[in-house]
Amino acid sequence: MALEKITKISGKGVYVAGQDVDTDRIIPARYMKVVTFDGLGEFLFKDVRFDQNGNKTDHILNDPRYADASIMIVDSNFGCGSSREHAPQAIRRAGFNAIIGESFAEIFFGNSTTLGMPCIEASKEQIKEIAAAVSANPDTQIDIDVANDTVTVNGKTHKVSLKKTAKDALVNGMWDPIAELLEHDADISKTAKALPYI
Amino acid sequence: MGKNLFEKVWDEHSVATLSNGQTQVFIGTHLIHEVTSPQAFGMLRDLNLKVRHPERTFATVDHIVPTHSRVEPFEDKLADAMIKELRNSTQEFGIKMFDLYSGEQGIVHMVGPEQGITQPATTIACGDSHTATHGAFGAIAFGIGTSQVRDVLATQTMALSKLKVRRINVDGELQPGVYAKDVILHIIRVLGVNGGLGYAYEYGGSVFDRMNMEERMTVCNMSIEGGARCGYVNPDETTYKYLKGRPYSPKATDWDAAVARWKASASDKDCHYDDVVNIKAEDIEPTVTWGINPGQAIFVSESVPTVESSSEKEKENVALALKHMKLEPGSAIKGTKIDVAFFGSCTNGRLSDFEEAARYLKGKKVAAGVKAIAVPGSQLVGKACEEKGIDKIFEAAGFEWRAAGCSMCLAMNPDKLVGDQLCASTSNRNFIGRQGSPTGRTILMSPVMVVAAAITGQVSDAREVFGNVGHGAIAA
Numbered sequence: 001m002a003l004e005k006i007t008k009i010s011g012k013g014v015y016v017a018g019q020d021v022d023t024d025r026i027i028p029a030r031y032m033k034v035v036t037f038d039g040l041g042e043f044l045f046k047d048v049r050f051d052q053n054g055n056k057t058d059h060i061l062n063d064p065r066y067a068d069a070s071i072m073i074v075d076s077n078f079g080c081g082s083s084r085e086h087a088p089q090a091i092r093r094a095g096f097n098a099i100i101g102e103s104f105a106e107i108f109f110g111n112s113t114t115l116g117m118p119c120i121e122a123s124k125e126q127i128k129e130i131a132a133a134v135s136a137n138p139d140t141q142i143d144i145d146v147a148n149d150t151v152t153v154n155g156k157t158h159k160v161s162l163k164k165t166a167k168d169a170l171v172n173g174m175w176d177p178i179a180e181l182l183e184h185d186a187d188i189s190k191t192a193k194a195l196p197y198i
Numbered sequence: 199m200g201k202n203l204f205e206k207v208w209d210e211h212s213v214a215t216l217s218n219g220q221t222q223v224f225i226g227t228h229l230i231h232e233v234t235s236p237q238a239f240g241m242l243r244d245l246n247l248k249v250r251h252p253e254r255t256f257a258t259v260d261h262i263v264p265t266h267s268r269v270e271p272f273e274d275k276l277a278d279a280m281i282k283e284l285r286n287s288t289q290e291f292g293i294k295m296f297d298l299y300s301g302e303q304g305i306v307h308m309v310g311p312e313q314g315i316t317q318p319a320t321t322i323a324c325g326d327s328h329t330a331t332h333g334a335f336g337a338i339a340f341g342i343g344t345s346q347v348r349d350v351l352a353t354q355t356m357a358l359s360k361l362k363v364r365r366i367n368v369d370g371e372l373q374p375g376v377y378a379k380d381v382i383l384h385i386i387r388v389l390g391v392n393g394g395l396g397y398a399y400e401y402g403g404s405v406f407d408r409m410n411m412e413e414r415m416t417v418c419n420m421s422i423e424g425g426a427r428c429g430y431v432n433p434d435e436t437t438y439k440y441l442k443g444r445p446y447s448p449k450a451t452d453w454d455a456a457v458a459r460w461k462a463s464a465s466d467k468d469c470h471y472d473d474v475v476n477i478k479a480e481d482i483e484p485t486v487t488w489g490i491n492p493g494q495a496i497f498v499s500e501s502v503p504t505v506e507s508s509s510e511k512e513k514e515n516v517a518l519a520l521k522h523m524k525l526e527p528g529s530a531i532k533g534t535k536i537d538v539a540f541f542g543s544c545t546n547g548r549l550s551d552f553e554e555a556a557r558y559l560k561g562k563k564v565a566a567g568v569k570a571i572a573v574p575g576s577q578l579v580g581k582a583c584e585e586k587g588i589d590k591i592f593e594a595a596g597f598e599w600r601a602a603g604c605s606m607c608l609a610m611n612p613d614k615l616v617g618d619q620l621c622a623s624t625s626n627r628n629f630i631g632r633q634g635s636p637t638g639r640t641i642l643m644s645p646v647m648v649v650a651a652a653i654t655g656q657v658s659d660a661r662e663v664f665g666n667v668g669h670g671a672i673a674a
Contacts, residue, residue, distance in 0.1 A: 019515045020391055020491050024629040028636070029608040033262060033276035035236040035283050037344075047636035077392040080425065080491070081629060082608075083327035084234065085343030106395055106427050107327060111343035165359055168218035177357040178245070181222055181349055184214045188250070188355055191213045191224045196459060197320060197448075198226065198254070 005173040006116055009098045009144040011070030013153075014060055015131035016045070021074065022081035023108065027090045029082075040086055041093035061094075065138040073131050074101035078119075079108025088112040098144055100151060100160070102127050113166045116175045118146055122160040126151075130158070147171045200466020203319070203432055204363045204398050207338045207463065211321045213355050220357045226320035227254055227337075228350045229306045230293075232284040233261040233610065234325030238347035239287040247352040249291040254354060256315055257288045257295040260305040262610040265573050265600035268298060277611065291351075304576020304602045307331040307544040311415065312578050314444025317456070318433035319463035323350050328544050328626065330421040333430030334414035335437055336463060338398070340428055361427065362396055362472035367403035370479035375660055375667035377554075378413035379546060379624070379644035381405065383485040383495045385417075386424040388477065391493035394426025397472070400465065401431050405479045411440040412548040419545045420626050423492040432464040486657060487628045487642040488531050489519030494628075496531060498647070498659045504528045522630055523639050524618065531657050534641070537619040539570040539652035540633070541597065541645060543607040546624035547575025549582050551645040556591045558649055558664045564596030565655030571613065572597040573605040597652070609634025622651035 018025075031043035049059045056062045072091065078101045079087060088111045091099070097117060104112075104119045112119050122130070133140045133153050143152040146167060151158045162170075169175045192198045201209075213222040228251075230238075235257070242249070249255060262277040272278040281298075288295040296302045296309050303309070307328055310316035318336035322329060327341035342356065349356045366389075368381060386393075399421050406414065414431045421429030438457050441447045448456040483497035494516075496502070504527035508516040520527055525534065541547075541555065552574070564570045572592045574580035580602050583589050589599045606613040607625035614634025615621055621633055621640050628640035641657060646667060650660035661667050 018518070019511075022491065022627075022629045024608075024627065024632050028631050029261075029610045030614075030634065032233055032610065033274070033280060035280060036240060037237055047631045052636065077395075077425070080391060081327065081422075081627060083325060083329075083341035083343055083422075085237075085325075085345060088343075103392065103395070105392070105425065107341055107343065107422075111345065114343065114345045163359075165218045165220045169220075172217065174217055176345070177216060177220075178345075178349055178352065180216055181353040181355050181357065182247075184222060184353075184355075187213045187222075188224065188353060191211065192251075192354070195210065195224070195226065196455070197317065198251075 003173040003176055004116065006118065006170040006175065007147045009071065009146065011097060011142060012068060012139060013071040013073050013130065013134040013142045014066040014069035015073040015134055016060060017075060019075050020077045020080055023079055023084050023087040024081055026079065026087040027084065032084060032086045037086065037089040037093065040090040041095070044090040044094045070095055070097045071142050071144070072096050072099045073127060073134065074099060075127065076102035078104050080105040083107045085111045088115055088117060092117050100127070100130065113169060113175055116170065118162055118166060118170055120144060120151065120160050120162050122151065122158060126158045126160065200469040202363050202400060202465040202469040202471065203336055203430060203463055204338060204361065204400065207319055207321060208360060216357055220359050222355045223321060223358045224355050225323045225350050227315060227322045229310055229322065229324035230255060230257045230347065231261055231306045231326065232259045232280045234344050235347055236280060236283040236287065237344045238351055241348045242351055249293065249351045251354045252292040255293045255351065257284060257293055258303050258306050258309050259284060259298060261604045261608065263298065263603040264611050265603045265605045265613060268601055274612070301577050304578065305544045305547065305604055307419065308547065308576040308579065311335065311411070312444070312576060314441050314447035317441065318437060318460040323356065327422045328419050330428045331415050331419040331544055333418040333421065333428055334411055336430055336433035336460065338428055338430065341422060361398040363400055364394070364397045364473040364475060365400045365402060365471040366475045366477065368405040368477045368479055369403040370405065372405060372479045372482060375484055375646070376482050377644040377646065378409060378416040380482055380485045382417040382420045383487070383492065383642065384482045385477065386420065386493050387485065387495040389424055389475065391423060391491050392425040394421065394424040397426050399424070399426040399429035400471070401429060406431050407434070410550065411436060412550045415548070416545055420492065423626060433460045484644065484647055484659060484661070486531055486647065488523065488525060490522055490628060490630050492626065492628060492642060494519055498532055498657065501528055501530050502526065532659060534657040535620065536568060536622045536651050536656060538615060538621040539564070539568060539648050540606045540621050540623040540625060541571065541648055542573030542575060542605050543625040544575060545626040546645045547573060547579065549579050551624065552579070552583050552588050555645045555649045556588045558646055558660070559595050560591050562595055562653045564652045568652055568655050570597040570652045571600055571606065573600040574602050577602045606633050608632060622648045622657065624648050
C-alpha cells in the first residue's frame with residue numbers, strides 16, 4: 001500500500017480554543033451510531049456548534065470566514081478521554097489535514113497519525129501567536145514543514161515538534177502501519193509460539 | 199537490576215521494531231464491541247484480509263444496547279443495525295460472541311474478567327479507552343482506535359511506543375467510607391488529567407494489597423482519566439483465587455504452570471521505575487467531582503473553587519466548568535440538589551458495588567423527584583444480585599432495575615439526561631454532554647455516595663447519612 005509522503009502541509013487555520021477538550025465534545029457519543037466513518041464531519045463539535053433547537057451557535061467553526069480552514073489550532077491535552085477514532089475521523093472528514101496544539105492526549109495522537117493527520121506540538125506562546133494571526137485574518141496562510149519541525153505564519157518560522165515515531169511514519173508514507181505489520185508474518189508466528197498461553 | 203511487570207510483558211510480546219522506531223506488539227487477547235468494530239471489519243473486507251486469531255478475539259454488545267427492553271428489533275434503528283453488524287461479522291470470521299441471549303453479555307470490561315479471559319502477564323487490546331480495567335490482573339491492556347482494531351484483527355499485533363512506568367504507592371489505612379473510587383479520583387486529582395501522558399501506572403502499596411479484584415478494577419479502569427493509557431496491579435494470591443475455575447482460566451495441570459508464570463511476571467523488588475508517587479491512605483476522603491473533567495474533584499467536605507483561587511493555567515477551565523455546572527463559586531458541594539442517580543458502568547457496576555450499596559439502601563427511599571436507575575455491568579452481575587435479593591432492595595427504594603450495559607455512562611442508548619439535569623453518577627466521565635444532554639451535568643462519586651445522594655436528593659457525605667460506613671470488601 002503506497003501512501004502519500006506527508007512532508008509539507010499548507011492551508012488556512014482556525015483556532016478552536018479550550019484546555020482539555022475531550023473526545024465527547026469533539027464528537028458526542030450519540031453520533032457514533034454508524035457502521036462507516038463516512039459523513040462524520042458534519043457531527044464535529046456538534047453540541048457546541050448547534051443549540052438545542054438545532055440553530056447554529058457563534059462557535060468559530062460556524063464562522064463562514066473559516067469555512068475552508070484546513071489546519072486546526074488548539075490548546076493543551078486536546079483529544080483526552082475516549083479512544084474513539086470517530087473524533088479524529090470527524091476532524092479529518094470536516095476537511096482538516098493537520099492540528100497544531102500545545103499537547104495532545106495519547107490515544108488521540110496515535111489515531112490521528114494513522115489517518116495521516118499530524119498533531120504538531122507548539123509552545124503556549126507560539127499557539128497564542130498563531131491563533132492571534134488567524135483570528136486577525138482568517139486568510140492567513142500557515143505552512144507546516146513536517147520533516148523539519150517548523151510552522152511558518154506571516155513570514156515568521158516557528159520551531160515546533162512532532163514525536164519522532166509519528167514524523168518518520170508521515171514523511172516516509174508509512175503512517176498507516178498495516179502493510180508493515182503484515183510483512184512480519186513469520187515474526188508474529190514466532191512470538192505467538194513462544195507465548196505459553198497462546 | 200530486575201524488571202517491572204510492564205517491561206517483562208512488553209519484552210515477551212515484542213514482535214519487531216518498525217521503520218519509525220515503534221514496536222510491533224503481539225496482542226494476546228482482543229476484545230471487541232458493537233461501536234468501534236464494524237468499521238474495522240469493513241476495512242478488513244476492503245483489504246481482503248482475514249482475522250488472524252479468531253480464537254483470541256471475543257465480542258459482546260454493551261455501548262448502545264437498551265437496558266429497559268430487550269425486544270428486537272430495537273426501536274433505535276441505528277443501534278439495531280450495529281448490533282446485527284457485529285453478529286454478522288463475528289459469525290463470518292468465527293469469533294466467540296457473548297450475545298444478549300447468552301446470559302453472559304455485559305460491558306466488555308466485565309465479561310473478560312468474569313469469563314477468566316483476562317489473565318496476568320498478557321497483552322489485551324480493545325477499542326475502548328477503559329480497557330486498562332484489565333490491568334487489575336497484571337495484564338497490559340490498551341484502549342485503541344478503530345484502525346488499530348483492524349490491525350489487531352488482521353495481524354494480532356499493533357504498533358506501539360513503549361511507555362514509561364510510574365509506580366503509585368497508596369499505603370496505610372483508608373478511612374471508613376473511603377472506597378476504591380475515592381482512591382482513583384484522588385490520584386487523578388493529585389497527578390492531573392494529563393499527568394499520566396506517556397506512562398503506564400503501576401498501582402501498589404498496602405491498600406492495593408488488601409483490595410479485592412473488583413476494587414482493583416475500579417482503580418485501573420480510570421487510569422485513562424489521568425492520561426495514562428494503561429494501569430495495572432501486580433498479580434498475587436487474590437488474583438489467582440479470583441481466576442481459579444472460571445470458564446477460560448487454565449485447567450488442571452495447566453493451572454499450576456500458569457500461576458508459576460504469573461508469579462514470575464510481577465515486578466521484581468529491585469526493578470526500575472521512571473517515577474514514584476507516594477500517597478497516604480489516611481489523607482483520602484470521600485471524593486466528588488465538581489467540574490467537567492475527572493480531575494476537577496474535591497473532598498465532599500470541601501467547597502467548589504473560585505476562578506480567583508485557581509492557578510493561572512486552570513482559570514479558563516475552572517470558569518467554563520463553573521458555568522456549565524451552574525455551581526456557585528466557593529460554595530459547599532454538599533447540599534447540591536441532584537435530579538438523577540446513575541448506578542452502574544465498567545467503573546462501578548460490579549457485584550461488590552451493588553452489595554455494599556444495598557447494605558445502606560435497605561429500607562430507605564429515593565428522594566421525591568429524583569430519577570434513580572441501577573444498571574448491572576453484566577448479566578452475570580444482574581443474576582447474582584437477583585439471587586441475593588439486591589435488585590429488590592434497589593427497587594423497593596425507588597431505583598429502576600435495568601438490564602446489563604453501558605447505559606447512562608455515555609448515553610448511546612435511550613438512557614440519557616434531559617436538559618440540565620444534574621446526575622450523581624458511579625461512572626467515570628463528567629465531560630460536557632457525556633450523559634446524553636449537551637447541558638446535562640455529572641458529579642462522579644463512589645457507589646455508596648450515589649446511594650446517599652439518591653436518598654437525600656442532594657450531594658451528601660455518606661458517613662453522615664448512614665452513620666458508620668464500612669470499608670466494604672476492603673475490610674473483608
